[in-house]
Every structure is written in structure tokens, then in C-alpha cells.
Amino acid sequence: MRKHMTSFIQSFGLARLIILGFFLFLCASAIMFKLDFAELLSSSLVRIGMNGVLVLAMVPAISSGIGPNFGVSLGILTGLVGALIAIELRLNGYMAFVGAILFSLPFAAIVGYGYGWLLNRVKGSEMMLATFVGFSAVSVMKIGWLLLPFKSPEMAWPIGRGVRVTIALDNRQLSQLLNNTWSFNIGSVVIPTGLLLFFLLCCGAVWLFMRSKTGAAMYAAGDNPRFAEAAGINVDKHRMIGTMVSTILGAVGIIVYAQGFGFLQLYEGPMFMPFVAVAAILIGGASVKRASIAHVLIGTFLFQAILVVAMPVANVFTADMASMAEISRIIIQNGIIIYALTQTGGE
């Protein structure tokens, strides 16, 4: 029995066990303090739908062998550029949403191609490099946001140059667009049907892609590069495809996120977003070498639900609830990444 337990803990991972325990503790406290469960569940569902696509972007990256995509901020930046173009053209509602995705696609594909090329030259240190490519890109785009010729009064500063730090999506009927599509209530729980449907659609698309011929080759290239090379698979090419798909999903992901949030966050905004997505998929059970759609679903749910429930529970314990919720996010997020590194670290 005891042996059974230890082997279970090892396969599940101590860090995940702690996080799951923390989640259960939060839920128990929420019940004890008679917090509004329906509201908590509703906002968990929204946050899952909002963050899901960004987490999904990790699957092709990890599968193709470049590891968790700490540089998904490149995709996020191209998504933001696409959204800005859609606003500049005064698109509305669904047109704006689809337009933003379509405009961002070419940028995301080009950037993803270059990024994949770079990652092929630094095999073995992809994670570190991806992080700093992401950081550099975000800081270069801070200059970009100041210099890009966007003129629409919705986003340009009235005086001076450049676009605002946050841009409201209300005026373009883009705010909460998917959240409100076909949404309905079960009891007092709001189901954001459109949002969840879009997320599951993306999951389905990636699932299908991973089972296509290209996807299978990509998986092989990531799983065992030498073996794949011997079997006649072009490893470098398939790593690049994985990186491109991941970057494109990042672009789509930020647009979904922004419509749920109601604002585009530029400048410092995308800096640490990749870490949230990486942590989510790792919590779901992925490692830096293996990831599946199931990991995305479990991880996003667990991580976002913790964040949603932690806030009101912390409110009961301490006066400073906002910082307590933020602190638990920082500790969980970076703790799980360190844990995953120790699992595959060493040579």
C-alpha cells in the first residue's frame, strides 16, 4: 500500500499534489465561509475560456521539441498588432474579432518562422533563449507602440505620440463578445457558451493537427530527434512548424483573452503572460518534453479556478486580499515551473 502511494506521488508529482491540496483547501474554505459558489464557478469558466488558447499554444511547442514556449509573447505581440489594425479600420463586433485574427496571422507566421529558425540554432538552451527573445521583443515593441502610425482616436494619445497603454474594446462591440454569445444560465451559474465553444474548437483543431501526417512527424521529431532524423524526418523543419503554430495560437489566444478582459494591454502587458500559460499546462500534468490537450484542459481549469477562489477566501483571512491572491499566483506559477525543470534537468 505504502509502496503504491509513493509510486503514485512520484508519477503525479509532489508539486502537483500540493497544488491540488491547496485547491481543495480553498474549496473547503469557500464552502465553510458560505461564499457564492455559483459566482465563483461562473468567473472560473470565463477565465478558463479566456486563458485556454494561450495555454493551448504550448502543445505544439512542447511536442515539436522546443519545450514550453516562454517566447509566446511574440505571438501575443502580433495578435495585438492585428487587433489594433482591426480597430484602426473601424471594424465592429464579430467582424472585428475575425478581422483581428486574420490581420495578425501573416505577422504571426513570419515572426514564428524567424523565431523557429533562431531556436534551431540554439538547441539545448531553448527555454532561456525563448524567455529573453520574448523580453526583448516586448521591450522593442514598447518603442514600436510609440512609433507605429495608428491614428484612430480610440487608441492614440490625444497629445503626444503613440498608442495608449490600455485600449478599451467597448466602442467596437468587441468587449465580452464571445462571452455573451449564446450564453445561458444553469441556476445562477452563467455558461459563456461562445467562449468555451471557441476554446474547444481550437483544442479540436490542434488535436486534429497533431494526428495529421505533419503533426505525427512533428511529434516524432520532438520525442526523439535522432531517431526521427534516421527515419527520414526533417527535424529542423518540423520544429519550425511547431514554433509557427504555437506563435499563431499565441496571437489568437491574446485576442480571445482581450475580448474577455475588455481591454488590450500594450507596453508592459505581454511581458509575463507566457509564464502564466507555461505554468498552467505544467500544473495540468505536462512536462517540458510531453504535453497533450488533456493537460491543457486540466491545467487551465485548476490554475484559473485557484486564482478565482483564492481572492474571496484570502479576503476572510487577511485585510489585504488583492496582494494575497497575487502572491499565491506568483508562488504557484513559478513553483511549478521550477518543479518541472528539476524533473527533466540534469544531463
Added chain:
Amino acid sequence: MKTETTAKLRFDFKKAGRQFLTNNAVTIMFVVLSVAGFQMSGMNETLYLSDIISRISRNSFLVLSLIIPVLAGMGLNFSIVLGAMAAQTVIIFVSHWGITGFPGILLCILLATPLAAGLGYLTGKLFNKTKGQEMITGLILGFFAAGWYQFFFLQIVGSKLLPMDNPVLVLGAGVGIRTTVDLSNGLKYGLDNVFRLPLTTVVISVCVLGLGYQIFRFLKSSRARADLVRLAGGGVLTLMPVVWAIVVMSGTTLVKNIQVPMGTWLAILGLCGFIAFFSKTKIGQDMRSVGQDRHVAAVSGIQVDQVRVTAIVLSTVLASWGHIIFLQNMGAFSTYGSHEQVGLYSIAAILIGGATVTKATIGQALLGVFLFHTLFIVSPAAGRELFGDAQIGEYFRVFVAYGVIGATLALHAWKHLMQSRQRLEEL
């Protein structure tokens, strides 16, 4: 025959020049950037000089603390952030107890050492589990530790667990430390003010000491003609700053009022001496062999894991001292933000000086601090002159910090990959 040798000589010269350029590309680029930025910013030289001197004395110790882990082959130690957190923790408590000035600084160093050593030990243990990925682990570990740091200072300090009755430090609600801690009536300049000398005096005495050393070496050497030429050249080179200093002293510019905080500079000098000495000791040599090849080192009987932990402990402790020096010069710090940038900016500085993931020297660290901070000082003004917007210059210097780390890592990883591929082909 003769033409052939001259041709060969010229060729070698060219090759050497090219090698010099490729090996020092980053540093040369930043020298050009700094000079151009300085020209464009139209900055006053007095302002620049006094600013750069205080920045060099503030930051050098921290940057030097990065060298030892590089020696041990562990790359750039992003976890010096933990040392910085240890320093801030100690400073907050010493400020609370009301101990000021130089004794306060000594107490800080005394208390920060065991704390940083403990953190460094744990970090080292962690790095031994993630060999080959130390840098990303260190970076994430910094974020992770920042979470606990925030938990401690926002939720624990001032609560029933650890009461702290100090309205200056603690937030209005009674729990948690304020977002900025002001040291101006306490530890500020605790080390800097031990004694100060005018810049001109320092320049002259350094040059005189340098010249004296050169003469001493000449007298001890075989007194060949080549040595005499070198001595004369060195003499002329050292005379130039002396002439500059004398001109300044007799002139009316404000440059002659610039003071050098000697306490801090002596600490930096001491650390340089320690690192030079340390790399020649037994443990330093062990570190070098671990850095070159872990497996070979293990076979020759070196306790690899232990050596690696020692390197990180030393680096973390030195970083905590360095951050104490940094903060006593700044005079105030942001409780939840000051430590965040320490790793980034220190590492960017040493890389700009020409260091790589596998090689870092004292000279590179000091040159890097000088270039990096020059760029930091002139960028906003240069941005305003160039684009009519100082903000662009500010964003540019942050980009430089991230970009130079990214570029050096990429170059290093690429070279490493090429070498291992070549080795495979040779086999």
C-alpha cells in the same frame, strides 16, 4: 623571400584585427553606441562625470559577484536576486532598530551573510538538480523567491506573528512594509561617507602608484630596450590623466568638486583582489576544472556538486553585500521592486563588458559597468534629441539590457552547438 615574410606579416595583422573585432564585437558596439549617445545627448560633462562615478561605485560590487559561478561553469547567476532580497530584509530590520551610519552597514553585512549563505546553499542544491539549465532555473527562482518575500513583508511583518510597531516603515493598517523604504536619516552613505576624496586627487594618486609600479617592474626586469620602450609608453599614458587632473584643479569647472566615495571603492578593490586570489587557490582551481568539464573533474576526484554549491553560496553572499552597497548609495529603495532588476542589469552590464556564459573577468565586469551606465545616463537625453521623446530613449535602454542578454546567449548556444557537431564529425 623578404616580400613573402612582409606579406605574411600583413596577413597576420589583418587576421588578428578581424579576430579582435569578432571577439569583442559586443563591447565595441557599445563603445560606439555610448560615444554616439553622449555626443547626441549634448550632456554636460560635469553632470555626466559625477553621475557615472556614483553609478560605478554603486553597481560594481554586484556585477563582480557574478564572476565566481561563471568560473564554475554555471553561467550567469540570475539568482543573485536572492542575495539582494537578503540584503533588503536585513536593511529593513536594521532601519527598524534605528542603527545608522557605518556601524549600521557593518551590522547589515554581519546579518546578511548567514541569510544569503543559507539561500545560496538551497539555490546550489536546486541547481545541482537542473544541471545545464541553471540560468532559466535561476531566473524563475528569483520570481519564486519574490513571491515568498512579498508574503513575508506584506502579510507576516506587523501581524501577530511578528509585530513591528514602526509607523515610518509599516503601512497604515499596521501590517506590511510600505512600498518604499527611506534610508536618508539612517543607512544612507553609511559606507560612502567613511571618507571621500576629490576625483582629481584620486586620479593623480592612482597614476603615480601605477607609474611607481611600472618603474619597480622595470628595475627588477633585465632592463632590455623593449622594457624601456614599454616604460616610456606607460609613462606617457599615465601622464595624460595627471595633466588633465592638474588642468581641472587649476580651472574653474565644477569637475574639481566631484568627490569619490573611497569606502566603497576600497571595498570594490578588495573584492577584485579576493577574486584574483581566490581563482588561484585550490578550491578556485577545482572550480575551474568543474567549469571546463564536469565529468573529467569528477573522475579526477573533485566533489563536483559540492564545488558548485560553494560557488553559488559565495556569489549570493557577495551579491547581498553588493546590494547593501547599492542601497546605501541610493538612499531609498522600493521594497517590492528593487531586487527585481538587480539580476537583469548586472548581467547585462557584465555581458556588455565582453563576458560570455563561460568566461568573465574582473576587467570585463568593470568595463561593462562603465559602458552600461554611460548608456543608461545618456539614452533619455539622446532619445529626446533624436526623436523628440525622452521616453524612447528610456525604452531603448531597457531593450538593450534584454537584447544584449538574448544575443549573447544565442551566440553562445550556437557556438556550442557547432562545436559539438564538429566533434561528432571528427569522431
